[in-house]
Amino acid sequence: MKSFFAPESIAVVGASDKPLKAGAVMVKNLRHLGYAGAVYPINPRLSEVYGFRCYPSLEAVPGAVENTVLAVPRQAVPEELRKAAQKGVRAAVVATAGFADAGDEQGRALHEEIRRIRDGAGFRLMGPNSIGTVSPASGFTTSITTLEPLPPGPVAVFGQSGMFASGFARELASEERFGISRIACLGNKLDIAEPDVLEYLRTDPETRVAGMYFEGVTNGAAFRRAAARLARMKPLVAVKSGKSELGRAAAAGHTGTMAGEDAIFAGLLRQLGVERARDFEEFFDLLEGFARLPLPAGDRVGVVSITGVGCVLWADAAAEEGLRPATLSPQTLSRTREVFPDWAPVRNPVDMWSAIERSGVEAAYRALSGALLDDSGVDALLCIFTLIPESEFDAQALFAELRRAHPEKPLLSCLIGGDAERALEFRRGLRRAGVPVFASPARAMRVLGALRRRASWLTHEASP
Amino acid sequence: MKSFFAPESIAVVGASDKPLKAGAVMVKNLRHLGYAGAVYPINPRLSEVYGFRCYPSLEAVPGAVENTVLAVPRQAVPEELRKAAQKGVRAAVVATAGFADAGDEQGRALHEEIRRIRDGAGFRLMGPNSIGTVSPASGFTTSITTLEPLPPGPVAVFGQSGMFASGFARELASEERFGISRIACLGNKLDIAEPDVLEYLRTDPETRVAGMYFEGVTNGAAFRRAAARLARMKPLVAVKSGKSELGRAAAAGHTGTMAGEDAIFAGLLRQLGVERARDFEEFFDLLEGFARLPLPAGDRVGVVSITGVGCVLWADAAAEEGLRPATLSPQTLSRTREVFPDWAPVRNPVDMWSAIERSGVEAAYRALSGALLDDSGVDALLCIFTLIPESEFDAQALFAELRRAHPEKPLLSCLIGGDAERALEFRRGLRRAGVPVFASPARAMRVLGALRRRASWLTHEASP
Structure with missing residues (x-):
């Protein structure tokens, strides 16, 4: 998991010099937030992107690549992941959407293809349909929306929403509510899911308080174990949506998640010592309280x-x-x-x-x-x-x-x-x-x- | 009631030229908000207050006085009210606190004395412990806190809180949520209470939507009748506090009100077609919705x-x-x-x-x-x-x-x-x-x- 939050090098596959493209914003953010690791934009048609030397392919990068983030059309994702596996990356973030969240057969087929590639490879995968992570203290991010530097601090927020690395990040910074240790936006959770992040945050020395948003969990036992272990050490606040039937249908459309019965989650969270927030306003209130008091x-x-x-x-x-x-x-x-x-x-x-x-x-x-x-x-x-x-x-x-x-x-x-x-x-x-x-x-x-x-x-x- | 919202003249008893005193702020507000009626500051030691000629007593004012507002120490209130009755005022606002809201016997005794004066006089009384009213379109106000001009509009807010004519007024104006027709802060409700205001707002052409905050009602039948009549014509939104035993005790301390059983109010409001807001955030949301949509x-x-x-x-x-x-x-x-x-x-x-x-x-x-x-x-x-x-x-x-x-x-x-x-x-x-x-x-x-x-x-x- 460390490779998702604090890698020594990152390759941006699908890097671009067109300012509004996701593959441009990612590279710009790394420059603007002051990330000190190696940045390798990948694009066969460019020689430089925002001051970083650009490479025609992952293979062409000299030396190791720890983290790679993909901003390419969905049909190109499997091939690029195969190349990432060959290059020996440790972590891959797929920003591209249009898989389990899409409305068509091809999206579902691509989802399965990615899963097979991941299973045979040495890397873990965040996404697809993920904005990835932000680590404000080191200026590392894979967000596909333009970020300003965030105040570093004790609070980690993560879950199935890109808002943490876009609109909410800007709101928290400008309101000076609390500083941030880690952000992770999990998207469709093909591989990396809540238990992985909970386990990581438990021992992350930069994190003192954790907040998560989730629509459902895929592995209940693992979630329960990881949440219980974290909550004994650090306060954990959760927003769980998909309370209603209508909400569960919407969750399936957002990130392809089965939301499960709300009453079961309510009881489980109470038992684990997790504080449940009814909405994001309450979520940020609770995180502010735990962080400062x-x-x-x-x-x-x-x-x-x-x-x-x-x-x-x-x-x-x-x-x-x-x-x-x-x-x-x-x-x-x-x-x-x-x-x-x-x-x-x-x-x-x-x-x-x-x-x-x-x-x-x-x-x-x-x-x-x-x-x-x-x-x-x-x-x-x-x-x-x-x-x-x-x-x-x-x-x-x-x-x-x-x-x-x-x-x-x-x-x-x-x-x-x-x-x-x-x-x-x-x-x-x-x-x-x-x-x-x-x-x-x-x-x-x-x-x-x-x-x-x-x-x-x-x-x-x-x-x- | 018109004399509380749109009088042709107002006397400020206890007018002052010390900027932070209530008796100064009231006169300043009338100047700053552009009230076009006659303003008579009353203070035997001053000849002019914020550009208005000052009179030694109500009696000395030439011509009629429609509304008078009192900002004098509590023990002086009865005597000034007697003078107001002699002068033939139609409406008196008592801004002074320390009556049913006070902790002592004298406060309760003064409350009863004021009641007797009011009963024998030709005026109605708002307060004591009231910030009075604001009518933004005409710039009329008796607020004891410094106001900026408020945007006129279709929404009236009133009730047992001075916040409507102070902090909330500023918030609504700066957020541009909706324009205001009337504000009334009822304080201890010795005389003027919710039914009076509801009746007035029902036919007030400047008011299209009404919002009230209350801790309890003194005359249940009159409240029910007035709320029902208003709600058929205009949307009415209410915040009712004193839900808990602790809250009822606090209400008694705030404005000397008996808050009553919450479940009874909940049922009553629903039946009358009154929308109940759980807090002020929801209250302003609902008023904004009804005002604009x-x-x-x-x-x-x-x-x-x-x-x-x-x-x-x-x-x-x-x-x-x-x-x-x-x-x-x-x-x-x-x-x-x-x-x-x-x-x-x-x-x-x-x-x-x-x-x-x-x-x-x-x-x-x-x-x-x-x-x-x-x-x-x-x-x-x-x-x-x-x-x-x-x-x-x-x-x-x-x-x-x-x-x-x-x-x-x-x-x-x-x-x-x-x-x-x-x-x-x-x-x-x-x-x-x-x-x-x-x-x-x-x-x-x-x-x-x-x-x-x-x-x-x-x-x-x-x-x-």
Whole structure:
């Protein structure tokens, strides 16, 4: 598997100098992301592609080729794979679509032909219909869509979707949600499937948290074993589609996958300690939480909210996740009272608007968040923000300080409302301070609930 | 009620020239939003506030005062209300907090005292603990947080939260989701409550769609009557919090409200034809859908997606909402085939990536979206976008054209992935073209499901 994520050399079969072609984008990406290994574009009609010397065939490449990626018409794929086998490649990524995902007999026949070639060869195969992998720290990628450099970090995402190496990669980078260790887009899974990637990520030192999207699994026992082994060491979050009959039909059309019964997967994932996300928004929320936060010691939550509606929404969400409001100590209560007007009720969740009016926005956030985090009866803190001129202050500086003072407690935030550009800037700032930002109190509690469940699961289920 | 939304004059009791004070912000907002009525700041120590002549007392104002808003300490509120009654105001907004929402006896006593004054006076009262109202078309507002001009439009939002006139207002404006007709923030609902606003909005010609947030209702029969009457004429979307025991306790702390049993509200809202949103994200989605789209004639959906995963996610979401994939006519199929490579399966949902590779992005979107919308077997179309350099084109122009060609069919979109700044720009562009944009296929189908339910409900339940 290492040859898919960190090869020393790569050949791009079907390399092109026409900027929009997949065979051009791949080579450009390797240049642009700064991959330091050997890059061999293969195209008999060109002598150079984006600054790399181009070779007429794989055979003509001097020395070994560890990874090869194919961007050629589907009927040419078998022949190129045979050549790759002769060259002794370790890993082959087939980007071309039109096999089990296609609507015709020829696609299915080609699928079988590739399988036979693979079985007799010394390489593993990712795809077909795969965007391949990205390893941001080394700038290695086989994506067929134009990438910008991605922030390296602890989160690996993989599965049956090219979105991880295209649109989602851009979104995660620009939102500064978390850094990425590995991306793998499995496509039709003719050979490499979820268990292979799970096994690899388990011991990959760059990966601390893993997220997967899947439509179905081909080898249930292998999946179960690999997921269980990974989940004991690292948090694993999964989106599984094909819940409905309609969804299962769509999955078959997308990557030729049999999606299976949803209830079976739901039970299996729960048992394995895998956190299931209902959609990609929740998926990225959970990955952000696991990447940035420690697991909580208990279920007692402190809340500091700029708006009363935040306290009410929080309470409903906490109840749903089995979390409860922390009881504040007398010392904490007297510290919080200092910033409030006399008449204001002081209780948790803390509706802080009247404290802002009385003491100013920064002083109110500092006093209240600090007091609650210092309270040993508080296991985690949620701060609810909105962006209006009356609420602006240097939240990044204050929360970086609070985070340093209490590295052992999850400190989450949510931002509701405010100008969109300013909100984006605010989210980036808090994330740089190490505080994840969610779109609602419910989303924040969904994440804290997952952290809490993992803490319990590790104690009770995963103990040796 | 008109005096709360479109008064000819307003007095701001407790006006201030200290920029961060509520009594300053209110006057500034009236200037900045361009309110054309008479504005009378009231403060015995000032002669002018933000360019308006200031009066020492309400009594000193020459001529009538239709609406008065109070931003004075809570113990001064009763006396100022008595003066307002003497002056003959029609509407009073009490912005001050610290009554039924406070933690002390004095707050409750003041609440009762205000009630007695109100009962003997000729005015109606909004609040206390209320941010009041905004009417963007006329620039009228009593918000105590700094506002920017809001785009006028067909959607009214109101309820027990100040967020509508602060953070949410800014978010809606900057995202260009929909224009606003009225905002009302009811606070503690000592007098004006949901039924009053529902009755007003029913005949308000500027309002075509209504959205409310509530924690509980004080007069169930009046609420039921008013909601039923409005919902027959205009779509009504509601967020109801206080689902859990914890949430009900939090609601009592926020606005002194008894939240009641959630199951009772759920049944009631369904029966009345009110669409219940589970959170504010869904709430704004539904309002955007109702504001921009016609109701569909049936449940047959066409889907054009740039990514295969979009088709699978769509199918699960559609199944959940009781929607189904449209069967494409032979003519539509042959039109779609023209932009695809030979081997590609052509079916609905349409996974269009290979069409983009073969025919170019604009041609593919034009041919596929056009063909599906022209098909009489398609009741609504969803286009799924992601933002990568390979998928960029002038979507705003194309979709404005498609929308004009088929004003009778709901045309929805969703955008997943892509650089955050670029995504914001893209959403604004599509919304200007009249096409709502949602964060996932599931959110889009949630909205289409609501439109479809309303169409059925109007046919079966609301017929006279």
